[in-house]
Amino acid sequence: MLDVRGLSKSFGGLAAVSNVDLSVDAGRIVSLIGPNGAGKTTLFAMVAGFLTPDAGSVRFQDRDLAGLKPHRICGRGMVRTFQITQPFAGLTTLENVMVGAYHRTADRREAATRARAVLDRVGMAAQAEQPADGLTVAGRKRLELARALATEPQLLLLDEVMAGLNPTEIDEIVGLIKQIRAGGITIFLIEHVMQAVMNLSDYTYVLNDGVLIAEGAPAEIAADPRVVEAYLGHGAAERMRTPEDGHA
Amino acid sequence: MAVRTLLFLAALLVLALIAPLLIANRFLIDVLTLILFSAFLGQSWNILGGYAGQFSFGSVVFFGTGAYTSSILLMTFGIDAWIGAIAALFAGAAVGAFVGFLSFRYGLRGSYFALITLAFAEVFKVLANSVEFTGGGIGIFIEHEPGLARLQFDDPAGYYYIALALTVVSLAIAWWLERSRFGAYLKAIRENEDAAEALGVNAFRCKMYAIMISGAMGGVGGTFYAQKFLYIDPPIAYGVATSVEMLLVSIVGGMGTVFGPLVGSFVLHGVNEVTRHYIQTPGLSLIVYGLILIAIIGYLPNGLIGLFKGRARPKDAEDA
Ligand SMILES: Nc1ncnc2c1ncn2[C@@H]1O[C@H](COP(=O)(O)OP(=O)(O)O)[C@@H](O)[C@H]1O
Ligand SMILES: [Mg+2]
Numbered sequence: 001m002l003d004v005r006g007l008s009k010s011f012g013g014l015a016a017v018s019n020v021d022l023s024v025d026a027g028r029i030v031s032l033i034g035p036n037g038a039g040k041t042t043l044f045a046m047v048a049g050f051l052t053p054d055a056g057s058v059r060f061q062d063r064d065l066a067g068l069k070p071h072r073i074c075g076r077g078m079v080r081t082f083q084i085t086q087p088f089a090g091l092t093t094l095e096n097v098m099v100g101a102y103h104r105t106a107d108r109r110e111a112a113t114r115a116r117a118v119l120d121r122v123g124m125a126a127q128a129e130q131p132a133d134g135l136t137v138a139g140r141k142r143l144e145l146a147r148a149l150a151t152e153p154q155l156l157l158l159d160e161v162m163a164g165l166n167p168t169e170i171d172e173i174v175g176l177i178k179q180i181r182a183g184g185i186t187i188f189l190i191e192h193v194m195q196a197v198m199n200l201s202d203y204t205y206v207l208n209d210g211v212l213i214a215e216g217a218p219a220e221i222a223a224d225p226r227v228v229e230a231y232l233g234h235g236a237a238e239r240m241r242t243p244e245d246g247h248a
Numbered sequence: 249m250a251v252r253t254l255l256f257l258a259a260l261l262v263l264a265l266i267a268p269l270l271i272a273n274r275f276l277i278d279v280l281t282l283i284l285f286s287a288f289l290g291q292s293w294n295i296l297g298g299y300a301g302q303f304s305f306g307s308v309v310f311f312g313t314g315a316y317t318s319s320i321l322l323m324t325f326g327i328d329a330w331i332g333a334i335a336a337l338f339a340g341a342a343v344g345a346f347v348g349f350l351s352f353r354y355g356l357r358g359s360y361f362a363l364i365t366l367a368f369a370e371v372f373k374v375l376a377n378s379v380e381f382t383g384g385g386i387g388i389f390i391e392h393e394p395g396l397a398r399l400q401f402d403d404p405a406g407y408y409y410i411a412l413a414l415t416v417v418s419l420a421i422a423w424w425l426e427r428s429r430f431g432a433y434l435k436a437i438r439e440n441e442d443a444a445e446a447l448g449v450n451a452f453r454c455k456m457y458a459i460m461i462s463g464a465m466g467g468v469g470g471t472f473y474a475q476k477f478l479y480i481d482p483p484i485a486y487g488v489a490t491s492v493e494m495l496l497v498s499i500v501g502g503m504g505t506v507f508g509p510l511v512g513s514f515v516l517h518g519v520n521e522v523t524r525h526y527i528q529t530p531g532l533s534l535i536v537y538g539l540i541l542i543a544i545i546g547y548l549p550n551g552l553i554g555l556f557k558g559r560a561r562p563k564d565a566e567d568a
Binding site for chain 1: 436438
């Protein structure tokens with residue numbers, strides 16, 4: 001469904017994303033993990049048309065996305081959420097989601113009906129008339145998800161929708177994501193926290209310093225010394241393997 | 249909309265329609281005409297600045313171009329002002345498209361957009377000053393030949409009714425924005441352009457439509473002005489004071505609201521007239537005027553309309 005080849009982007013001298021290849025198959029939940037600053041958000045931004053890659057290609061449903069603006073990419077059925085939530089602060093929660101719903105209908109009543117259905121689904125029906133800038137962190141994350149869902153995408157790019165949430169809230173959103181996939185939407189998600197991703201994804205990519213260092217089923221990934229090292233620092237894998245060995 | 253609001257608005261419209269019959273004072277009719285006209289120009293700014301969030305500081309450029317278009321058509325080619333008004337509408341929209349394309353294509357936002365619009369207005373002023381067919385610095389004197397086709401009247405009520413019609417149409421446009429996908433998209437762009445794009449909103453196209461609608465309204469306003477005051481020159485047509493008035497009535501009344509510009513226009517012109525009449529010390533009335541402005545802008549971020557909208561929403565109370 002999504003096919004990324006040789007994607008690269010530098011900011012000044014910093015190679016934020018270097019020569020990344022990855023693909024997301026229809027119907028799956030694929031995750032992209034890696035430490036802060038690894039280049040995950042930059043990769044998403046390029047895939048969704050917000051940043052122009054220095055090199056490489058992005059294909060979605062066998063069509064090249066080169067040069068397409070974000071709204072055109074949304075029109076093709078791929079929509080992203082923002083790690084730093086970007087609510088329409090002066091509008092109500094319902095109005096926020098209606099902007100997404102209008103992608104599929106020009107009719108105001110129809111858009112409102114669909115937006116309310118999405119709010120129901122993400123458990124925000126009670127906040128429908130509330131101004132979006134009054135929402136809690138968890139509420140804003142859900143709103144990101146709800147707006148994107150309202151555009152009725154085929155592929156949903158979720159950028160750290162669990163960051164800053166407590167364990168109960170994370171459980172809820174994990175359930176929600178599974179439900180969304182069950183509804184036929186393919187999901188490509190970024191998470192910084194590894195555990196949350198483990199029981200959720202079918203396949204995982206690990207990015208570190210802009211470079212893909214590992215990929216595979218989550219269980220394999222968790223055992224991969226390169227991944228552990230990327231997260232815990234140089235030598236960590238060694239130390240973990242021989243925890244009793246003091247001088248390692 | 250609540251039935252009560254609808255009735256209130258209907259009553260207001262009836263009152264506005266019969267006002268010239270009730271008011272014998274020509275001066276007062278003129279003041280009301282200017283208030284309505286200013287509300288109309290304010291709404292033109294409000295669609296671009298209040299709804300779409302693109303703060304123009306040079307919206308007079310549409311007004312001036314409209315004024316010149318119909319005035320030149322009338323005085324050089326003898327074409328009636330009602331046709332001139334239609335030409336002015338298209339001229340205003342065209343200038344809107346021109347300014348919008350150059351600004352939005354290159355991603356100018358916020359204060360950069362404000363500055364570029366101001367610069368365009370200044371450039372048009374210089375151009376109008378230096379070319380032949382605008383009458384240069386001398387300007388254009390418009391013959392007074394009363395008649396509907398010329399949009400000129402002996403009775404000030406004639407101008408009043410035209411200003412009222414313009415205002416009603418501008419309110420209808422804002423009302424449509426409140427109810428339509430296009431309006432929802434403009435607000436989304438105002439609140440967060442990136443997020444709007446992510447959700448499939450073609451921000452460039454929406455902003456282009458917004459500035460063209462705004463420009464078309466400003467253009468028609470220019471024709472009205474020229475036919476009423478019978479004279480235009482570059483400082484009148486492209487002066488920064490009109491740009492400021494357009495945004496002030498919107499900000500004071502409430503940006504991005506249907507009735508903001510109308511309320512703002514009533515209050516600002518009202519305050520202006522009152523201070524001018526009752527405060528004789530030269531300059532003092534301006535100070536009072538300025539203080540009131542500061543108070544409104546400082547304490548009512550949503551304008552005067554915000555006072556009425558501030559009521560707790562029943563739904564919020566449930567949630568709390
Ligand atoms: N617009 C930008 N300008 C300059 N540097 C940037 C920009 N966006 C991201 N970066 C840098 O690129 C690197 C990757 O950032 P990001 O993609 O946000 O990482 P992640 O999402 O994995 O935490 C970081 O070092 C970050 O500082
Ligand atoms: Mg990130």
